[in-house]
Amino acid sequence: MAIEQYVCPSLNKKVCVVLTAYDDEEAIGEAVKEFAIQRNVVKVIVVDNNSKDETPLVAHNAGAEVVKEKNQGYGYACARGLREALYCNDAEIIVLAEGDMTFRGSDLWKLLPFLEDADLVVGSRTHKHFTESDSQMDWFYLWGNMFVANLLSLRFFDWRFLGKTRFSDVGCTMRAITRKGLLNIIDALEVGDNHFSPHMLKVALEKDLHVIEVPITFRKRVGLSKGAGGSKWRGFKIGLRMLFNIIK
Numbered sequence: 001m002a003i004e005q006y007v008c009p010s011l012n013k014k015v016c017v018v019l020t021a022y023d024d025e026e027a028i029g030e031a032v033k034e035f036a037i038q039r040n041v042v043k044v045i046v047v048d049n050n051s052k053d054e055t056p057l058v059a060h061n062a063g064a065e066v067v068k069e070k071n072q073g074y075g076y077a078c079a080r081g082l083r084e085a086l087y088c089n090d091a092e093i094i095v096l097a098e099g100d101m102t103f104r105g106s107d108l109w110k111l112l113p114f115l116e117d118a119d120l121v122v123g124s125r126t127h128k129h130f131t132e133s134d135s136q137m138d139w140f141y142l143w144g145n146m147f148v149a150n151l152l153s154l155r156f157f158d159w160r161f162l163g164k165t166r167f168s169d170v171g172c173t174m175r176a177i178t179r180k181g182l183l184n185i186i187d188a189l190e191v192g193d194n195h196f197s198p199h200m201l202k203v204a205l206e207k208d209l210h211v212i213e214v215p216i217t218f219r220k221r222v223g224l225s226k227g228a229g230g231s232k233w234r235g236f237k238i239g240l241r242m243l244f245n246i247i248k
Contacts, residue, residue, distance in 0.1 A: 010115045015108065016091035017044045018081035019064070019099035020074065020173070025053040027101040027222035032062035034105035035097070041108075042090045046099060047081040049073070059099070075196030078173070079189045082182060094182055097174040100221040102136075107216045111176040119181035119209040122201065123174040123216035124167075131218045145169045148242050152198055155246050156205050165211045170198035170242060174216055181209050195241040202246060 017035040021028050028046060036044045046059035048068045056066045069080040078096060085094040093115060097103040103123075111121040125131055126142055149167035156164040184207050191199040204211050 008113045008116060010093070010112045011040075011109070013040065013092040013112070013115075014042045014090045015040050015093045015095055015112075015176075016085040016088040017041055017095045017097065017108070018078075018085050019044065019046050019059075019097055020049065020077040020081060021046050021051060021055050021059065021099035022049040022077070023051045023053050023055060023224075024099045024222075025051070025055045025058055028055050028064075028099040029058045029062040030222075031097075031099040031101050031103075031105075032059055032064045034101075035095075035108070036063055036105075038105050038108055043085075043088050045081055045084050045088075047077045047084070049077040055099075071192060073192040074194045075189075075199070076192040078196050078200070079186075079192070082177075082186060082189070086179070086182065086186070092179050093176055094179065095174070095176045102219050102221045103174045104217045104219065107174065108176060110214055110216055111174075114212050114214060115176060115178055117210065118212045119184075120177045120201075120204050120211045121175060122167075122169075122211065122213050123172045124169040124213045125172050125216065125218035126168040127215040130215050136221065141171070145171050148198065148246070152201060152246050155202070164205050165213065167201070167213055169213070170201065172216070172218075173197060175200075177204075184209065191245065193241060195245055198242045199245050 032044050044064045046064040046066045048056045048066055050072055059066050067084050069077045095108050114121045146168050149170045152170055153163035153167050185203045188203045
């Protein structure tokens with residue numbers, strides 16, 4: 001009796017990658033290339049959020065489609081990129097990441113297999129062996145992310161499994177979502193600031209999307225951080241916004 005080898009259908013689906021960028025001239029070119037060379041990636045979109053350096057030009061020269069989001073803010077850039085990705089008719093899966101080289105292009109192959117059973121797969125940077133020691137994920141951001149992540153899980157409490165899903169990291173940008181799942185939530189994504197990531201997870205759960213978290217690699221960023229990693233005080237304030245958005 002012949003045994004057929006199973007091939008995961010998600011691994012053969014076309015992918016559009018969205019990278020957010022703000023003054024990432026040093027990193028964006030290599031980031032674009034790293035994602036673009038992955039099999040089945042049909043387009044890389046870079047969302048330039050009013051960079052003052054040569055980020056748009058470098059991204060374009062690396063082969064990306066560059067769009068400019070005039071509303072300043074991480075959430076605005078993410079939402080704009082996700083909307084633009086829906087215009088890529090070939091793409092059945094949309095991957096969101098950042099253009100600062102913190103995320104590894106080949107890690108999308110860790111996310112895609114889970115889309116056989118889920119609508120949205122989000123990365124986690126809280127696993128020691130996958131997180132470089134010189135990345136911005138120190139004890140402060142690790143503990144803070146895990147605390148808020150547990151609150152998000154409890155926000156959708158379930159007696160049997162404690163929640164619709166389990167989270168350990170709410171601030172990880174890198175995630176993969178099906179086209180159908182994105183169409184279901186895109187009009188409800190309304191946070192334009194740095195607390196967009198948990199907001200997107202909350203909206204997905206409110207819309208009854210199946211969401212799962214998997215460990216991914218997290219590297220030291222190239223260039224200066226403009227988000228929570230810029231300072232502990234800034235990270236604390238963003239964490240508070242995440243909390244208020246989750247409980248409201």
